[in-house]
Amino acid sequence: MTNTASGPVANDAGRLAALTSWDADWSGLRVVVTGISKTGFSAADTLAELGARVVVVAASDDDESRRAAETLKIVGVQEVILGQPASTLLPLVGGEPAELVITSPGYKPTHPLLAAAAQAGIPIWGDVELAWRVRTREGRRTAEWITITGTNGKTTTTSMVELMLQAAGLRAIAAGNIGTPILDAVRDPEGYDALAVELSSFQLHWTQSLEPVASVCLNLAEDHVDWHGSFEAYAADKAKVYANTKVACVYNAEQIETEHMVEEAEVRAGCRAVGFTTGMPAISMVGVVEGLIVDRAFIAERKDSAVELAQVSDLADLVPRHLVANAAAAAALARAYGLTPENVRDGLVAYEAGEHRIQPVAKADGVLWVNDSKATNPHAASASLSAFQPVIWIAGGLSKGVEYDELVAAHAGRLKAVVLIGEDSSALAGALARHAPDVPVIEPGRAQTGKEGMVETPIFGDAVMAQAVAAAAGLAADGDTVLMAPASASMDQFSSYAHRGQAFIDAVRELLEQRARANKES
Structure with missing residues (x-):
């Protein structure tokens, strides 16, 4: 018999349709799982417990990933493939084509492995779809x-x-x-x-x-x-x-x-x-x-x-x-x-408001300092800006392909000044130039270095935030709010939005402690 795409896919679809509880027959199901962080690990661990045959593929190949791989092998995962470029290829499972792919959220639909699965007619689920299908289990509440x-x-x-x-x-x-x-x-x-x-x-x-x-x-x-x-x-x-x-x-x-x-x-x-x-x-x-x-x-x-x-x-x-x-x-x-x-x-x-979401950090000399590092897009930043006036706005970062014109136009009247961070905040800077041309814009996060000529070098992490906070402090007066609501993702200069927020908190506290010491000494 000649194998064709329609035959195996039809059989796979029929089997997958019946997998609607923990107690269904998952045994031997050939599954590829992408990613080995929390999502990928939990999916692979679950499928191994269900008796599926599992291959995990992940681009990372660090110590943490290798430790996770060893753990997954112990619980019954057949194979773990780490590192580039192998992670871009759709592997066989036990020498046969996969019947299902479970993907981690970070993998785009255009990722080569997922694109290959789609082209082969192999269904792709996320961990949420898998969780819904195994949520019912005999002897346990649903x-x-x-x-x-x-x-x-x-x-x-x-x-x-x-x-x-x-x-x-x-x-x-x-x-x-x-x-x-x-x-x-x-x-x-x-x-x-x-x-x-x-x-x-x-x-x-x-x-x-x-x-x-x-x-x-x-x-x-x-x-x-x-x-x-x-x-x-x-x-x-x-x-x-x-x-x-x-x-x-x-x-x-x-x-x-x-x-x-x-x-x-x-x-x-x-x-x-x-x-x-x-x-x-x-x-x-x-x-x-x-x-x-x-x-x-x-x-x-x-x-x-x-x-x-x-x-x-x-x-x-x-x-x-x-x-x-x-x-x-x-x-x-x-x-x-x-x-x-x-x-x-x-x-x-x-309810207690979580850290990094419109979080008051300090109020000193009539200036309110607010951390909203979780405002990783223009819509979130707009909510923050709406709550305060006048604002010295610390903003910028990884834009994720969005535009800032509507945000700046809506809040230009609230802005006393803007302090830009981010490795490349040209999109936000352009929107400010178009819609808030009279608002001062400061970009302290670049050092001038180089023996031959002046070369701009981005500063990262705590250092850039310390400079941004110092610049904002130089502009702030009684009645102002210094709002760190970047309207951008953090990964260009920080490890996460939480790292960015904590850097802001630390910089503000250090600044105010320095002022207190200076006042005491004087």
Whole structure:
């Protein structure tokens, strides 16, 4: 018999369609897993436990990767291939073609290995798709999923939902793109009642079977265009969060694009569309009235009344508008799950804002210093800038292919000065020149070196942040806010957004301590 693509693929598809629980027959399934960090490791470990034949491929070949490889071999993974260029090739599994590829979120669809799999007709899943399929297991409770995505606010909203579920006495945890890898949560020996699942656009791209009890796309703005290929493709992947939702698709009533996503989604019978807003809620919405977060969606009398869920002041001392929006979205998701107003309030009271997200660092001489290193795109930075005026803005970094004109035009009136960091912040500098030409722009993060002529050399890490903070301090006066909200990724000069944020915190504290010492000595 002649082997053709249609024969093996058809057989694979039939077998894969039946793999909808832990107790299904996964034995001998030939799987290639890309990546060996948290996601890839958990996928390979899970599949080995299920009895699949697994080959792991990863571009990294450092000590940590080699240790992970040895561990995976011990638990039953057949082969681990590390390093370039082997990681770009689709390997055989036990001498035969793979039946399935499980990919880590960082791998673009255009990656040579994934492109080869697609061309061969081999299905590609992400770890989230695998987790959904193995979530049910005989003798263990099966958690309901609440899924959360959006350009910004995912982690905050997911954390709030987790706390609300826990306030109701449920065994619940945040998982996915936050905290616990989703496969680790699904394999927990005791099991969970519910999972608050944060999903990135990368993860959603590779999903097809999820059926969440409630779902939300918090907002949509240009981001990760380099990964998806276009903004339209990015938006389409974000919209997948609503597919097959059972109880409520929650959308942002202040952003029509998310409502259109819900209108176009294929959902389960009886699923409702529920809006959230930072203003007065209409029927079937959660919103804000006179400092109260209220529900007009999940009460019988919603046509002419609302029920109080919490006070906005329960959230924090500094409550920017986007944080209120996140709380309203989380409340809508929790109410869709069936939680009481008291559960919602208790969850919000327990919430503590995470580090690096509009985090007040210090206030001295009338100047407020704020760390928002997690503002890795223009939409997130816009939320920060909206909360303060006048602002000395520390910004710049790895742009990920986005544009800054709309951001700068919207907030030019708030800017007293801009301090640019980043190895190449030309896109942001250009937008400032076009839309805020009168705002001073300082770029301290380059040293002039070289014996023959003046050569610009980028400075990295703590050093560049120390220079940026010193430059901002020289411009700041009583009533100003120095806001570090880069609107860019961090990897050009820092190891992560957390490293960038901590560098800012350390630089501010060092600056203020130096001033205090100088004042004492004088």
